[in-house]
Amino acid sequence: MIKVTNLTKTYKTGETSFNALDDVSLEIQKGEFVAILGASGSGKSTLMHLIGGLDKPTSGTIEVDEQNLGKLNDGKLARYRNEKVGFVFQFFNLLQGTSSLNNVTLPLIYSRKKVSRKQAATAILTEVGLAEKLKNRPNQLSGGEQQRVSIARALVNNPEIILADEPTGNLDSKTGLAIFELLRELNKKGKTVVVVTHDNNLAEKADRVIRVSDGRIVE
């Protein structure tokens, strides 16, 4: 489903350039639960950003369902992020001034699908256990609850791939575990889940672990 071939991403800061990813190739099958494990600065987040279409590769290709992300223009890439993938971030990245419901509706604003946004968002929030917190703003929710909102937002447009960047990194271990279980459930329902983490224990719980170090895959 996801096919990464000879992927290199170079960041240039002034005179010096730095390879965040160096000739990486990997494949992820539909319905897999994969952990990308690596230390801070290993390039694992960059890999996830590239797979999620938030950035473009310096060289190499990323194909998702035979679609080459590097060749997509801004509009098509935005549509890819909107329909194909859902992001879950370490720091939740919710809009602060507005309710859970509005946060979860956000992807639908940019979607071409004609659905009742409120209905869809309410259904998803209920699914992640936040039926009582529809009107609450992020600052009125606990960390775990915020991450659930963020997962609901990732799910609302029914994407095939969930990309989670340190989803438990900002939560206590118990809550983190619950969030991880939630992702596992989603995987059972057919979503392809890619979790980026530096936590060995957590990574071990995935179907497969891809270890990244210094911009390269080590195993």
Add this chain to the structure above:
Amino acid sequence: MIIIDSFRMAFASLWSKKSRSFLSMLGIIIGILTVASLLSIGFGVKSEVTKQIGDLGTNLIVVISGKQTQDGSPNLSASLGQSTLTEKDYLSIRDNVVQVQNLSMMNLISGTVKRDTTTMDSSVLVGGSPGLEKAFTFKLKEGRFLNQADEDQKLKNVVIGSNVVEKLFPGEDPLGKTLETRSTPFTIVGILEKRDTASNLGGPDFNALVQMPVHTSWELTGSEQLFRITMQSKDSESIDADKKAVKEAVLKSHKGEEDFSVLTQDDLLKTVGGILNIITAMLGAISLISLLVGGIGIMNIMLVSVSERTREIGIRKAVGATRDAILLQFLIESIILTLFAGLVAVVIFGTIVSLIPKDSPIPIHLNINILLLALGFSGVVGIIFGIIPAIGASRKNPIEALRYE
């Protein structure tokens, strides 16, 4: 769909920063108010002046001293100097251009009028031959106009306007009484009704008129010059032909030297209108500066807003917002700001104008076009000053935006 959503999001975001939104709107409100009021006054003055020129009389043709320049503006030094017009020109017109009516001579005399110890220094002292009263549509309140006998015998009779009565003969009937100018006593034979005047455009205030026969004025001043020769065409169609004929007649008596101008009301309207248009345009341009300042305020606040909401932009992009969608969202915010400000300004302006009494000396000319123009302006300001921050927002790299603290 995305447009409606953009409006909703823009409103929500502006509403969440109420005082900031209001303050940045204030600049635009003041700018639009300035533009609208200065334009209104400009147009008001123009329509007032046009009306006054029309009130002078109909189908007027006036010969004045001094050649008008090509572009229609009067050559001031030539027309203010010693007049080159004389009775000879008048006679030439009378003999050669027989179709014009109410041909008359007019002479301006410097001097004040007084009665006993009361002096009126704002009087308009003229010598005028019969016909002048018809060309300028004087209306008699009492007594009679000057006639040919007054001219022929150089009688010391005068017709006076209403202001002169108020100033020198308050509460009295001045008919038959005397007033004095240049130490010469004159008998009042006629009193004019009060009228609107074209004095605002430098024309004479006929309410302050003291008219004596032209020949009497020459005797009084010892100089036989004419300030202007006035006449009327039979109808508006013959004005152009008459104007040409008059010019030829005066040229003949001036031996071909064109040191005079023949003007019609249209010429006057064109000249005055041209000057007023320039003034209105200048007022407009000056007022645009205040709008510019307001616009910069909007741009500033939008730049701040874009920078503050970098993370929001990143989030929106991550969930599928295109560059265009982000651009639209921020552009609509600034347009809403300025349009709403324009609307407020229009309401304030309309209220103020409606509170000004009808007989006020401020000639405000309120029409829907100015209000629409003001609204249009405010929308354009929103686009012009909103586009740069909006483009900046749309071009943000989503990853960097998401990391922004």
